[in-house]
Amino acid sequence: MRAVIMQAPGNVVVTETERPEIIEPTDAIIELAAACICGSDLWPYRGHDDADNRHMGHEYVGTVVETGSAVTSVKPGDFVVGSFCISDNTCEICESGYQSRCVNGGFVGGTQAEFARVPQADGTLVVVPGGRPDDAGVLASLLAASDVLGTGWFGAVAAEAGPGKTVAVVGDGAVGLLAILAARELGAEKIIAMSRNPQRQALAREFGATDIVEARGEEGISQVKDLTNGLGAHSVVEAVGTQQSMEQAIGACRPGGHVGFVGVSHDVNLPGGLLFGTEVHLHGGPAPVRRFLPDLIDRILSGRINPGKVFDLHLPLDEAAKGYRAMDERRAIKVLLKP
């Protein structure tokens, strides 16, 4: 089968590899209907993480083609979405809503391919009612649920977005944009998108942003305060993962407010005095997407949300390298790959 391999930073190829097989009795093999390139895939692409011959991809939607002997809740032919985090969905940590830290967990890999192996299939995959959708937009939205929508949603939940709240979102990548959509769905009153890109601002507004702040750093913080009676936002979602974005998120939050951070942290160091002095709540990490998946699938199938709009470039799997370049150069928000 064909699969995307990152041979080295900046060097992505699509090559023939062995089709994955059942290893554990709890595994399933799925045939990908669509996969995509994640903002976090850019960390190795840009040389910030190791790349060496990694099988890329952790977001997926597709059809089960084979299951291990212990799998009971999905069967060949089922059309499924799953989280990028592996979870048995029965351990004490999963039951508390942290399937991203399942005691039998880990990360799904190699989904930028024709087929992929999903461990802990019963706890990781969710069957889509009605099977594979005919509508390409719905398919893209289901794919988004696998990570970026679920991650943006977790960011908004971690930031305690809700009725009466003002929510600021730092980062206008797919996760940040979908955190805006999540904040709106969760009932936020005012949603401030921090973005300086006109195209992304437009999608932010479509997803529910009521205000745009283009400035960053201290000036950005100051403008958020101007929009919030001088106090800062109740809730701030951080969706970048850098020192600057974390400081901006914490600074834009009011005392006692909540910062949900979902950008994968790179070289971030937070002074204890900053956290003590600002007195915000801080919570983040890999999103327990599985917690939200059934609800997200419902919202997508009912037509209530359309998160697939973040995919502004659709390419055949064979052109994955072109997709990486487009995202690296910020010409695309998010790239969908069709095997």
Next chain:
Amino acid sequence: MRAVIMQAPGNVVVTETERPEIIEPTDAIIELAAACICGSDLWPYRGHDDADNRHMGHEYVGTVVETGSAVTSVKPGDFVVGSFCISDNTCEICESGYQSRCVNGGFVGGTQAEFARVPQADGTLVVVPGGRPDDAGVLASLLAASDVLGTGWFGAVAAEAGPGKTVAVVGDGAVGLLAILAARELGAEKIIAMSRNPQRQALAREFGATDIVEARGEEGISQVKDLTNGLGAHSVVEAVGTQQSMEQAIGACRPGGHVGFVGVSHDVNLPGGLLFGTEVHLHGGPAPVRRFLPDLIDRILSGRINPGKVFDLHLPLDEAAKGYRAMDERRAIKVLLKP
């Protein structure tokens, strides 16, 4: 009047100073019934913070002797406890429960003295029903409510201690010990005190600790995990403020659990990757004691809690220097000063 001044690190004197006067119409002057030395007073005493001629003390209980023209809720003769944080208790931040970050706030100072000025008296002070207690233990407990009890309580609340929860407490100073008491009052099922001091262990057990872990660092974390099915505590209170104690607190907490930190942070730097990877909730800062005071006073007056037991050394104000030495050398948990 006499007051405690820290002239330089390690050098505390009791000297004659001017009695404070009403400056703002929202001020009150109180005559101290008792004051005390705080663990945080040791930071300048040990040279970690500036000391220069600071008027010491921020915990207090006493009788109102004068009020500014705008004060309506307390009057001369009232026996009061107040928070170490100044708050109007009416601003949006106060109303959200963060009186420690009141928009008109700040910190009370100079209460290791015969008299002290309390700004924002209406929002900072709480009248004790029944007036000055005859019982010295009750008086000491009310004094504790002013900071250490309120701070330990906030730590336990920030850590979401509650029924069915296992709570670990890092730090066996007065705040840590009272966080144990708070966790018990909030209904925690198992309370792990991290302490290697036999006297403090005994008080920890009296306040509600069910288990003691003497080890620190990785070994301490490992022992907490052994006591929690390998997962870590649901709730961890950090009551020290150092890099080691913060890492110990975060490490002892399960994924999705809550760390409440109330030790004043000194030279703490938290890697973003640690927070992202452990996926704990982190919240702390100066305690909004005013939020809890009416409830704490009730619990004290009803005899349900006896937090004043943390004062294991009572001295006349004139012997404050002896009290600082005893706390610095960890011969005393907490020193009560009688003006």
